[in-house]
Amino acid sequence: MFHRILIANRGEIAIRVMRACREAGIETVAVYSEADARAPHVAGADHAVCIGPPPSRESYLNITRIVDAARSTHADAVHPGYGFLAENAAFARAVEEGGLVFIGPSADAIAAMGDKPLARRTVAAAGVPVAPADEDPPREPAQLTAAARRLGYPLLIKAAAGGGGKGMRIVRSEADLPDAFAAAAREALGAFGDDRLFLERYIERPRHVEVQILADHHGHTVHLGERECSVQRRHQKIIEETPSPAVDPALRTQMTDAAIAVARTVGYRNAGTVEFLLAPDGRFYFLEMNTRLQVEHPITELVTGVDIVQAQLRIAAGERLWLRQTDIVSRGHAIECRICAEDPAQQFLPSPGTILHLREPQGPGIRVDSGIAAGFEVPLHYDPLLAKLIVWAETREAARRRMIAALRNYAILGCTTGIPFSLDVLEHPAFVHGDTHTHFIGDHFPTWLGRETHRNIAAIAAAIDLLRAPHATPHEPTQSTSPWATLGSWRLGQS
Amino acid sequence: MRLHLRHKQQHFAVDVEPVGTGYRMVIDGVPYAVEAHLTDGGTLALIVDGRHFQIGLARKGRERLVAINGETYTFVSEAGATAAHSMAIVAPPEIVAPMPGKVLKVLVHPGDHVAAGDGLVILEAMKMENRLIADSAATVVEARVTDGQMVEGGQVLVVLSYDKPEAS
Numbered sequence: 001m002f003h004r005i006l007i008a009n010r011g012e013i014a015i016r017v018m019r020a021c022r023e024a025g026i027e028t029v030a031v032y033s034e035a036d037a038r039a040p041h042v043a044g045a046d047h048a049v050c051i052g053p054p055p056s057r058e059s060y061l062n063i064t065r066i067v068d069a070a071r072s073t074h075a076d077a078v079h080p081g082y083g084f085l086a087e088n089a090a091f092a093r094a095v096e097e098g099g100l101v102f103i104g105p106s107a108d109a110i111a112a113m114g115d116k117p118l119a120r121r122t123v124a125a126a127g128v129p130v131a132p133a134d135e136d137p138p139r140e141p142a143q144l145t146a147a148a149r150r151l152g153y154p155l156l157i158k159a160a161a162g163g164g165g166k167g168m169r170i171v172r173s174e175a176d177l178p179d180a181f182a183a184a185a186r187e188a189l190g191a192f193g194d195d196r197l198f199l200e201r202y203i204e205r206p207r208h209v210e211v212q213i214l215a216d217h218h219g220h221t222v223h224l225g226e227r228e229c230s231v232q233r234r235h236q237k238i239i240e241e242t243p244s245p246a247v248d249p250a251l252r253t254q255m256t257d258a259a260i261a262v263a264r265t266v267g268y269r270n271a272g273t274v275e276f277l278l279a280p281d282g283r284f285y286f287l288e289m290n291t292r293l294q295v296e297h298p299i300t301e302l303v304t305g306v307d308i309v310q311a312q313l314r315i316a317a318g319e320r321l322w323l324r325q326t327d328i329v330s331r332g333h334a335i336e337c338r339i340c341a342e343d344p345a346q347q348f349l350p351s352p353g354t355i356l357h358l359r360e361p362q363g364p365g366i367r368v369d370s371g372i373a374a375g376f377e378v379p380l381h382y383d384p385l386l387a388k389l390i391v392w393a394e395t396r397e398a399a400r401r402r403m404i405a406a407l408r409n410y411a412i413l414g415c416t417t418g419i420p421f422s423l424d425v426l427e428h429p430a431f432v433h434g435d436t437h438t439h440f441i442g443d444h445f446p447t448w449l450g451r452e453t454h455r456n457i458a459a460i461a462a463a464i465d466l467l468r469a470p471h472a473t474p475h476e477p478t479q480s481t482s483p484w485a486t487l488g489s490w491r492l493g494q495s
Numbered sequence: 496m497r498l499h500l501r502h503k504q505q506h507f508a509v510d511v512e513p514v515g516t517g518y519r520m521v522i523d524g525v526p527y528a529v530e531a532h533l534t535d536g537g538t539l540a541l542i543v544d545g546r547h548f549q550i551g552l553a554r555k556g557r558e559r560l561v562a563i564n565g566e567t568y569t570f571v572s573e574a575g576a577t578a579a580h581s582m583a584i585v586a587p588p589e590i591v592a593p594m595p596g597k598v599l600k601v602l603v604h605p606g607d608h609v610a611a612g613d614g615l616v617i618l619e620a621m622k623m624e625n626r627l628i629a630d631s632a633a634t635v636v637e638a639r640v641t642d643g644q645m646v647e648g649g650q651v652l653v654v655l656s657y658d659k660p661e662a663s
Contacts, residue, residue: 356553416567420565458570459522460527460541462572463509464541466572468533478535
């Protein structure tokens, strides 16, 4: 096993990985930008190295600085987390060339799945369903129009180097094609430095269903079941659950078989996720493979009992898979809500700020993977994800109710978060019925102005605060770890 | 007394009256029986008409932030805003009691130099301890009250001489 691991990431995922390292008796090295000097992931590491100024390009995306930090601290492996350099083949290569172990797949597997048309061809050759597409459409307008007509509308323009919804356009009619194509090309060039596009038949109202796999260096691959991540805004997930309400055992077998076939065909090793679109008619199509740990991995951990990050470390250390497929049994239901510093009433625009008050929910079946603490100034340079709230219960309905109760006990003041919006989603009849698809938010919440069911009680609380201190002297940032402990002291005060 | 609060574009006039160990508050003609206890710096155990709420509180500039049952609110005291505003402009040298109460402790002596935010007097009013502070750096000219003294609303407690005129 490793002696010391550098985590090339920040926020909640860096802390999540450090937890796994500590449990395995492995020392941790954090890296941080100048904006993150006081970040919880730095305080929580055994060692920490500043790798540059706040912009990601100069710090968390700086391959040379990170590899140097790993070598100078005598780390023997690097965990990339998700985002930043996690799916960068050049980074994986640089880590290996620096004499360190990259905790993830080979650079070749990352590259094979990073090029979307190549990935499509590769998995199609392995018999995995893909949506009809034109993988290299002509650029000349008349020829492009003809190619699009052959494929049929509605269609999706996607970036070959793509991901995250950048360079993506839905086209419903021929008249819209030229402008949409040109705009997508510009966006793709800006985001990836690569303006190659391809056309794909657009699947209406799909669910996003993905399969978690684990593969060792000895040819063994298992799956850990599926996750449904259909509730999305700006093409990014905000609520995930497992199992999917739309997947029955027969479909699960088909989808997990397909996922394992995808992994095998690229010689995949370590943890990975194969994403599919599930159409309303029950057919599914390969979307892409994420060659890294996913944000939403905890829901799979809660239903299977498998610690996916621990598994990543053991696999990277060369251990043979200790799990057979029959050992992996999913039990109950898990839901995750991403807690982001953003304002759902303002098109989910990021809303950074200083955390002035923090109280996290606790209780049976509740897990909080957090990257913040009271007093921390959330930098505006990075992803607005602050924390993830994950719950487990025996049934979907029990998990939904547990999530609602936990969200109501989650207090974050200082920056706007999506907590009240998540509550409205969880209480929506369509969500209650498991009737979710990737346009769920656009269809059910075209405008959302806020959730204010306790206005007068809140005004009473503000009045009490004004009585206590008519002049606005700031509180020290506060963090309550146990709501029951504070309730206890209240009772003492009254008796 | 009446407090004026604003949250977004909504105005709340809250009438407050101490009753027993708590308060009677009236908003839009609706009366509420209120008990409150601060359990730590930012968590308020609030009981309204017998119902318990656990409230998160924070302050940001003049804003009073409230977290309740997964919802958040940002209140500004409108009357307070006017007072704070005028104070910033004319910087009145007299620190007055905002409401009737009892001086628990005078924290300064004549000749003391204080910085913005330093405490001057702790006043118990409406069963709450209020720490009255200096709005900007100043020298204490006079303390007109002593520990334990009962004072009226508007009564001058401390007289300051500000270091320089307020810029804003």
